[in-house]
Amino acid sequence: MSVGKLNVKAYSWRGRGGVKLVVVKSRVRKIRCLSAFLKNVSEEVAEDLKIITVKSGQDITLTCRAPNENDITVEWSRADLGDEYVLLYRDGQVVPDDQHPSFKNRVDLQDRQMKDGDVSLILKDVTVNDTGTYECRxxxxxxxxxxxxxxxxxxxxxxxxxxxxxxxxxxxxxxTCRAPNNKIRGVQWRRDDLKAGDVFLYWDGHFVPDYRHPSFKNRSDLRDEQMKDGDVSLILKDVTINDAGRYECHIFIRETVCWQLINSISLSVVDPQGSR
Known part of the structure; x- marks a missing residue:
């Protein structure tokens, strides 16, 4: 699990009407991505804005600390869920009526006594469908x-x-490599020993040859350029001994702010003469 504040590059200023605007630039190699979830920034932007990366199947705690008051209602929400909550806690108990079905029996407050204002949320057995922007109010x-x-x-x-x-x-x-869905914004095949350049790079509907390592120019391509059913497998042509190494397949799904490592493949290349 990776937890960190958005210290990549964050800029804020006051826009029209005094509304605080925040832009975060995240660098993935030489590509700068505007964080999709910041398109609808609210007027009040919490200072402890965080990005958390976790593997599916794990339990995760989303931290939040409120003023030390006894009589408070806690609302955990996600922007894409409409009027339904991730968790609503009122009068000392969870309110199930307005909870989104996907979170039933999977979320709870870390401390229902809310000691020292702790209103952190525990989310159990996460899946890729849990990816999103969570707000604590x-x-x-x-x-x-x-x-x-x-x-x-x-x-x-x-x-x-x-x-x-x-x-x-x-x-x-x-x-071979297969993305979990078809909402693919970026595909990056890279080899860990290459100091500069990728084996293959695709971003926002375009193949990016400028960042390809010279040794792979005209030799690497996707098996299916339409990426049907999430197929982002790479064809490597006319391999040589120098192509041996560990290859990683990373994908960037639309409406997320993170690259995902899908496959890691160790390729060994042998001389036909020596293999007999």
Missing amino acids: VLMEGTQSSDLISIIYLCVVVPPDYKFITAESGQDVTL
């Missing part, structure tokens, strides 16, 4: 509106597959 007794305390972007990734492939020099090799 509290409503004090006697007030009419809730206060936004924190915003957390949760990115759930699938643990990568590890494979070993052996090929003879001169052959064409397919390195």
Whole structure:
């Protein structure tokens, strides 16, 4: 699990009407991505804005600390869920009626006594469908509106597959990789020992040859350029001994702010003469 504040590059300023605007630039190699979840930034932006990356199947705690008050209502929500909550806690108990079905029996407060203002959320057995922007709000007794305390972007990734492939020099090799869905914004095939350049790079509907390592120019391509059914497998043509190494398949799904490592493949290339 990876947790960190958005210290990549964050800029904020006051726009029209005094509304606070925040832009976060995240660098993935030489590509700068505008975080999709910041397109609808609210007027109150919590200072402890965080991105959390976790593997599917794990339990995760989304931290939030409210003013130390006893009589408060806690609202955990996600922007794409409409009027339904991730969790609504009022009068000392969870309110199930307005909870989104996908979170029933999977979420709870870390401490229902809310000692020291701890209103952190425990989310159990996460899946890729739990990826999204979570907002923690509290409503004090006697007030009419809730206060936004924190915003957390949760990115759930699938643990990568590890494979070993052996090929003879001169052959064409397919390195298989399949994305969990078709909403693919970026595909990056890279080899960990290359100091500069990728094996293959695709971003926002375009193949990006400028960032390809010279040794792979005109030799690497996707098996299916339409990426049907999430197929982002790579064809590597006319392999040589120098192509041996560990290849990683990363994908960037639309409406997320994180790359996901899907496959890690160790390729061994042998000389046909020496393999006999």
